[in-house]
Amino acid sequence: MDLSAVLVxxxxxxxxxxxxxxxxxxxxxxxxGAREGLKVLVGILPALVGLLTAVYMFRASGxxxxxxxxxxxxxxxxxxxxxxxxLLFIRPMSGSGALAVxxxxxxxxxxxxxxxxxxxxxxxxxxxxxxxxxxxFGSAGIRKTRYAVPAALVADLVGFMAAAFAVRLFFY
Amino acid sequence: xxxxxxxxxxxxxxxxxxxxxxxxxxxxxxxLCLAMGGIMCLWSGVMAVMNRCGFTDALSRLxxxxxxxxxxxxxxxxxxxxxxxxxxxxxxxxxxxxxxxLGIQAARRMAKGSGGIATNELxxxxxxxxxxxxxxxxxxxxxxxxxxxxSPFEILPAVWLASALSVTAGVLAAKxxxxxxx
Numbered sequence: 001m002d003l004s005a006v007l008v009x010x011x012x013x014x015x016x017x018x019x020x021x022x023x024x025x026x027x028x029x030x031x032x033g034a035r036e037g038l039k040v041l042v043g044i045l046p047a048l049v050g051l052l053t054a055v056y057m058f059r060a061s062g063x064x065x066x067x068x069x070x071x072x073x074x075x076x077x078x079x080x081x082x083x084x085x086x087l088l089f090i091r092p093m094s095g096s097g098a099l100a101v102x103x104x105x106x107x108x109x110x111x112x113x114x115x116x117x118x119x120x121x122x123x124x125x126x127x128x129x130x131x132x133x134x135x136x137f138g139s140a141g142i143r144k145t146r147y148a149v150p151a152a153l154v155a156d157l158v159g160f161m162a163a164a165f166a167v168r169l170f171f172y
Numbered sequence: 173x174x175x176x177x178x179x180x181x182x183x184x185x186x187x188x189x190x191x192x193x194x195x196x197x198x199x200x201x202x203x204l205c206l207a208m209g210g211i212m213c214l215w216s217g218v219m220a221v222m223n224r225c226g227f228t229d230a231l232s233r234l235x236x237x238x239x240x241x242x243x244x245x246x247x248x249x250x251x252x253x254x255x256x257x258x259x260x261x262x263x264x265x266x267x268x269x270x271x272x273x274l275g276i277q278a279a280r281r282m283a284k285g286s287g288g289i290a291t292n293e294l295x296x297x298x299x300x301x302x303x304x305x306x307x308x309x310x311x312x313x314x315x316x317x318x319x320x321x322x323s324p325f326e327i328l329p330a331v332w333l334a335s336a337l338s339v340t341a342g343v344l345a346a347k348x349x350x351x352x353x354x
């Protein structure tokens with residue numbers, strides 16, 4: 001049996017039972033949290049409209065294929081499908097941009113295809129590196145970041161390779 | 173990206189397709205948001221309940237010993253290590269809005285007296301935050317559901333493995349580079 005098939009109902013019921021056990025107003029907290037989720041969604045929609053438009057244009061012009069073919073030998077050597085080349089570039093720079101490129105890959109190849117799954121795992125296992133670095137060092141008043149950027153990019157690169165590897169391991 | 177697309181479109185003779193694609197993209201964005209909206213709202217509600225149940229506090233206690241090994245300096249100050257472990261726990265539960273202020277609070281405390289130069293431990297905190305360590309990537313599951321995946325959450329074990337390898341690589345790279353770059 002599929003682990004994730006059990007996980008979702010189990011998490012939902014455990015959360016409900018623990019919440020009730022602590023005499024929390026579970027329903028109110030749930031709807032408040034859902035409202036937060038809606039705010040996030042409304043917040044990313046305008047960016048997504050702009051970015052998906054750009055992604056669609058980029059793909060239709062043939063520029064995406066060109067980028068992928070340029071990088072294909074290097075990416076294949078480390079086990080990353082070249083179709084995801086665009087995602088690799090935008091991921092560390094823009095969270096909503098990566099969501100746009102990643103969801104376009106899932107729409108194009110299907111969410112349960114190899115490429116679709118790799119794109120999903122890449123999105124799920126990496127972060128908007130440059131944004132995070134800027135926020136943390138910016139707010140802490142750090143001007144010399146030393147090796148933080150290369151170390152974080154190493155984590156991203158390993159994350160991308162591991163995403164492709166993990167999908168092959170669990171699904172094929 | 174838009175300018176590049178137009179240049180490429182003219183070069184490849186695909187400028188018609190580029191124009192059509194521009195119209196489609198905006199519609200696709202709204203469709204995607206509508207289709208993944210339900211799953212995102214539901215989980216952000218469930219995560220809020222988990223947070224109030226004390227899951228984040230339990231996770232924080234669980235991670236404190238590991239974090240103390242990675243950042244012994246920060247461990248000497250109770251409030252700093254409390255903020256760091258709460259930051260990591262909120263990240264794990266996908267409570268990004270709660271994680272960032274906690275992380276910033278920790279970063280500010282750790283940066284005190286450093287004269288604007290990142291310390292090894294501050295770099296470690298940043299690396300831990302740039303390598304995503306989310307137990308339930310609900311946005312991605314939402315996108316998968318929106319495009320008709322048979323089982324949106326089936327990628328979880330793969331996400332966990334990839335995240336674990338990525339975080340490990342980041343920590344090792346930080347440790348190694350801290351000796352090389354002063």
